[in-house]
Amino acid sequence: MGRYFAIRIGRAALTIVLVVTFAFVVLRLSGDPALMILGPEAPPEVLAAFRKAWGLDDPIWAQYFDYFGAIAKGELGRSMRDGRPAIELVLERIPATLALTLPAFFFKVALGIPAGIYAALHRGSGIDRAVMMTAVAGFTVPSFVLALVLVLVFAVQLGWLPSGGQDSWRHAILPIATLSLGGAAVLARFTRSAMLEVLGQPYIRTASAKGVPWRKVVTSHALPNAAIPTVTILGFMVGTLIAGAVVVESVFAWPGVGRLLVVAVANRDLAVVQCILLLVAITMVTSNLIVDFLYGFLDPRLRSKGAHA
């Protein structure tokens, strides 16, 4: 068992290193932070001093090793804009993001999974077609379009809800709705196809042939098997709890991690960007690890083989 975990944890660590490296390279290559932060009119001596202070003069590999050395010591750098520790800036935004993404996650699951199961069990019916059309619409429409439509209807036309900001719980309704609808659509489609796949398996016919009532065939034979692929997509959704709301936070002017990221990228505030990316990579990788272990729990076949996958 140890070997199985070790391989997966090692792979997870490697993923994080690669993500951080990628971010480091792309950001350093795409513009001079000193110019971006101080502006083009800044005197050359000021620019030089800024670069020296932040180590931007060093060769890129030296900056890279310094950066990793610091991470290893738990130092994630300071914001180049206001000098505060990047981690502090990021952490204080997390509750705001979770206030959107956690309820949205709940609604996605509560809407998407039952809708998918229902559609699969009533394949070809009017309800199945309605669910699937909604689902297709739900994930083909980009979230910013959906967000704008919701704003137009509920904020501008009807005037029921605010169009942006974070002053009351009513401000959270539209962002949460935007996030939930898209995710529920993806989940519904995924659950439906997983269910259909399982319902077509010979063991479902075996269960019916031995006289198991249909309701029990679905609950005790089909669902446990359909859960296996569905867990993958759920894991992915858990992984996006921190950074999955970038677009929605921007549209609704919601001061979460996503909006911080957009601002930090625009300003080349390297430490903040890297800190967020590191956090995102860690949550993604952790949720993938959890999914791997859940697989082992749900599927006895993986417990005894598949170690070399």
Next chain:
Amino acid sequence: MQPLVSIADLRVAFNGVPVLRGVDIALQKGEALGLVGESGSGKSVTWLAALGLLPRQAKVAGSVLLDGRQILGAPAAELDQVRGGRIAMIFQDPASALNPVLTIRRQLSEALALHRDLSGETVKAEARRLLDLVGIPDAARRLSAYPHEFSGGQVQRIMIAMALAGNPDLLIADEPTTALDATIQAQILELLSSIRREMGMAMVLISHDLGVVAENCDRVAVMYAGRIVEQAPSHQLFADPVHPYAQGLIGALPPLDGPRRRLTAIPGTVPDPAHMPAGCAFAPRCALAEEPCGLAAPTLVPIANERSVACVRAEASRRALLRIAAE
């Protein structure tokens, strides 16, 4: 004597395409009936339809009586009592016929709880007895294993144990050994016939393999394109098949000893169910076909004690045979 099961004019269509076109079968208690035919002949569909196991889009018509009671279109609760309790079924691909995420114990106990009113320790003891009965070594320990931990032959044994859990009067074995190696096939067939003898259970053995059916059944029905074309006691069918298709099937089988001869292959292929020829479905491939064959589909007509054939030409040849016998 009232037959155990009697199927009359059973018809099945998928999306308007008929795949079963009027099947009649009467099965006595304790009898072993073989159903042979090539893929698409409707031999499996017959029993899936009879037990209401076909997907919803299948249109099923006709009559299926179990001890004189109509089970076709019966309410779900009644069908659930029949399935597994009176008529059990085992399938071709043992590897995918058991639920991969449930232990053998759970899958066996489920059947026991449904049909035998057992609970607690008695379920466990009975599950163990059934595994012993079908020859799974170390049954007590193996109960907590999952299907993938067994070989194909063992899984088929477990399927048989599960089918026996409800003490059925009839076991439908749908290609039970097709996916297995020859020596394992022999084991499973042996197990099936010894269990059948002990329990006095009737069996329908569905197979594409004439040899398998001939060796293990009292009576054989040959199916072609959704109909039964010939029915006879098995030794008679193989000694002197009357329907040209039955003759063709036997001629197409290479002999295992004696002189080698060129195989008498049936030309052409099975007709597409969506474009069935008029009249006898076999006529386009039949060497004996004449004009009347294309006019109307022949019905199954008795030609001797316990023998019947659906062929215009066979009736003619039978008359000729009787004339010779009379002289």
Next chain:
Amino acid sequence: MNAPLVAVSAISRSYSMRSGMFGRAAAVHAVDGVSLTIPRGETLGLVGESGSGKSTTGRIVLGLEPPDHGEVRFDGKPMAAPGTATWRAQRARMQMIFQDPLGALDRRLPVGTQIREPLDIHGLGTPGEREERVRELLRDVELTPAHGARYPGALSGGQRQRIVLAQALATKPDFLVCDEPVSALDVSIQAQVVNLLCDLQAQLSLTLLFISHDLRVVRQISNVVAVMYLGRIVEIGLADDLFAQPEHPYTQALVSASPAPGRRSAGRIVLAGDPPNPAARPNGCAFHPRCPRAIARCAQEVPVLSAVGGNRQVACHLVTGAATRDAA
């Protein structure tokens, strides 16, 4: 007597396989010291159950896999190293057909184009000649040129297997390895394809290695039949009398397990035990745990394949020479 087209001497092949998540890697001897010769224009049948190594033997003979030990000689010369020009020239003279024709064909191309493909690859003939050759090949496998325009999905299983056969014959090979070519087909169609294979072999003087689990089909098409069990040949002899008078207890069980119309199952030899597992090969004679006649010696000593009279060779301690034959 002419030299054999294919001569296989003592080939072995093992894989390393891990069993389960915590299992240790174990060597699986898929093929273990197999020797075969196939005279020009003849058919050697290879029978066995899953795990017997018959398909691996076929792949090694074709040069698709190198043997760990032993040698395959084709037309008197050893098989060249894969990728070399000599190897390519040798490979053009040998082809393979498999059980699943749909897997071997590209669903998005008309089958005629797929038959022509090997001609295009090897640059054989002008485009006009290639078209003519495709028509000729379709005729050879008893299809019409109209079939060439169809896609694999629009053909029946038997027709697809004919297309695969036509494709294999395009380069005019001398040697064909057929791995369960008719196992997926219905009996009536199977007979058509078997007859066709026999006709083509006679017409084109093909040499065949015919691999199947079906004793009847193998006997129908082969001159000589070899029976494999867990990577070794346990019995080899002329097709006409091997199954009529099997000597090795395993062959006897196989023959007995092959159902025959008009016979009841009484008196059948039913082997105990599970199918053999190549990863856990028993010591001595690999068949001894399931053998109804095994003696103490069988568990210790590996029996060698030796002549027992006639054209028969058997690897069994209990079958030795003519004396035992008469007694059996």
